[in-house]
Amino acid sequence: MRDRINADLKTATLARDKQRTGALRLISAAIKDRDIVARGAGTNAASDTELLDLLAKMVKQRAESAKIYIDAGRPELAEQEQAEIAIIEEYLPRQLSEDDVKAAIATVMAEVGASGIKDMGKVMTEMKARYAGQMDFGKASAAIKAALTS
Missing domain, CATH: 1.10.1510.10 (Uncharacterised protein YqeY/AIM41, N-terminal domain)
Incomplete structure (x- = not known):
């Protein structure tokens, strides 16, 4: 780069x-x-x-x-x-759509075995490792929190 x-x-x-x-x-x-x-x-x-x-x-x-x-x-x-x-x-990878972000969150949550809000750190760490530059992690954090609390 x-x-x-x-x-x-x-x-x-x-x-x-x-x-x-x-x-x-x-x-x-x-x-x-x-x-x-x-x-x-x-x-x-x-x-x-x-x-x-x-x-x-x-x-x-x-x-x-x-x-x-x-x-x-x-x-x-x-x-x-x-x-x-x-x-x-031009130097960033393609940004994921909102649906793609939700799908990525669901996949990562399943892979790390996240079951509650206490697992939010694990999920965020894995998301940042896999999707760096492809999404707004501030918005993704809110979506992860909502997914873990529901």
């Missing part, structure tokens, strides 16, 4: 695509920051799973910013955030 981002950054820079270059530089800087944190924790570099989580977080931040800009009457800034979201999402 890192190589693809760096190659795309070089291409965008040579093409003088300012918006794409800026977004890819933000991604690259965030990855470097994550690598620095990983080295401090005793590992060489952040894993691809961690990078997918990072990109998903970046998308979520920009979506929140775009909403704030729209509420404040600044549609041009919201459009810029939406453009960055589109570029970042």
